[in-house]
Amino acid sequence: MRNLxxxxxxxxxxxxxxxxxxxxxxxxLENHLRETLNQLVRSGITEAEAFQRAVTQLGSAQAIASEFxxxxxxxWLPVKVAIGIGVAAALALPAYLLARFEGDGSNFLLxxxxxxxxxxxxxxxxxxxxxxxxxxxxxxxxxxPDRLQSLSRVIVVFARVAACLTAAGMVLGMIWARAEWxxxxxxxxxxxxxxCVVVWLIGFLSAHRSRRTTARGxxxxxxxxxxxxxxxxxxxxxxxxLHSYGTSNDSWFLLAMVIGNLAVFLIGLAPAGxxxxxxxxx
Numbered sequence: 001m002r003n004l005x006x007x008x009x010x011x012x013x014x015x016x017x018x019x020x021x022x023x024x025x026x027x028x029l030e031n032h033l034r035e036t037l038n039q040l041v042r043s044g045i046t047e048a049e050a051f052q053r054a055v056t057q058l059g060s061a062q063a064i065a066s067e068f069x070x071x072x073x074x075x076w077l078p079v080k081v082a083i084g085i086g087v088a089a090a091l092a093l094p095a096y097l098l099a100r101f102e103g104d105g106s107n108f109l110l111x112x113x114x115x116x117x118x119x120x121x122x123x124x125x126x127x128x129x130x131x132x133x134x135x136x137x138x139x140x141x142x143x144x145p146d147r148l149q150s151l152s153r154v155i156v157v158f159a160r161v162a163a164c165l166t167a168a169g170m171v172l173g174m175i176w177a178r179a180e181w182x183x184x185x186x187x188x189x190x191x192x193x194x195x196c197v198v199v200w201l202i203g204f205l206s207a208h209r210s211r212r213t214t215a216r217g218x219x220x221x222x223x224x225x226x227x228x229x230x231x232x233x234x235x236x237x238x239x240x241x242l243h244s245y246g247t248s249n250d251s252w253f254l255l256a257m258v259i260g261n262l263a264v265f266l267i268g269l270a271p272a273g274x275x276x277x278x279x280x281x282x
Contacts, residue, residue: 004047008033011055028145028215033058035271076147078133079154082126089122109176116169117194123162124197124229127155128261131222135268138216142272152215155222156208163201170194193232200228220268223261230257 008030015026033054040050093115101107134151137143143151173194174184185191204225207213213221234254 004037004051007048007051028148029058031214031216032142032145032272039271039273076151078130079151082130082158086123086126090119093119109172109179113169113173113176116165116172118169120162120164120166120169121197121229121233123158123165124201124225127158127162128223128226128229130155130158131219131225131268132261132264134219135223135264138272139267139270139275140273148215148219152208152218155218156205159201159204159208159222159225163198163205166194166201167198170198189236190232193236197229197232200225220265223265223268226261227258230254230261 011033012026012030015029036054036057037047037050040053041047045053097111097115101111130151134143142148170191173191177186178184204221207221208218231254234257
């Protein structure tokens with residue numbers, strides 16, 4: 001029997017002939033092939049038979065090329081919803097904050113700081129929400145490689161926007177603190193929290209830029225961002241803070257966010273279609 005890795009290498013050469021299948025897409029197809037192989041081998045069949053079944057399930061080079069030509073170019077619905085929520089928040093927050101601070105011009109820096117940080121945190125939540133939607137769908141069926149790459153790019157754009165908003169809000173907060181209290185930084189829990197969010201976003205974007213994570217990895221790891229922001233935003237409210245842009249009784253919400261997003265992240269590590277496989281086994 002030929003070595004399984006040799007069979008996969010030959011399969012890659014064949015798939016590379018399909019129009020529109022680039023290196024990144026080919027890597028994602030191989031990941032999907034290997035996940036299917038592992039599922040089949042664990043069911044008790046030989047590697048050779050598992051390989052043939054996995055290749056048949058994935059399709060020939062011609063079939064894959066045909067599917068790429070028929071891909072629906074419309075935007076994934078969760079992305080539309082996330083963009084709509086982000087735009088609505090950007091429009092509604094200024095009015096809310098100005099009313100809260102009674103339109104006092106002297107608080108312009110503080111209002112701008114709170115606006116940017118809040119919008120940045122919400123954008124991280126939207127990024128994580130897209131990752132959660134992907135993980136939930138992947139429990140039953142994986143996205144096409146092309147759509148997977150497209151969604152990972154959307155996630156990265158959201159993360160970049162969140163990083164810029166949060167970093168700008170942090171800087172404005174430092175300027176306001178210097179003007180009001182005579183120092184830029186006091187290691188207040190909220191200051192530490194916003195710094196942690198910025199560091200997380202920089203690390204997340206750096207990992208993507210360095211190609212250390214696949215498109216699937218970017219989407220799955222994005223759920224961890226919800227935990228970071230929850231701790232920075234609501235967790236800081238449980239400690240002494242300079243000023244509040246949340247509520248003080250968030251313990252249960254914080255616990256639910258941490259446990260829930262951690263559970264979703266762990267589910268995202270499971271093979272694609274694992275719920276479908278379980279139902280089929282029954």
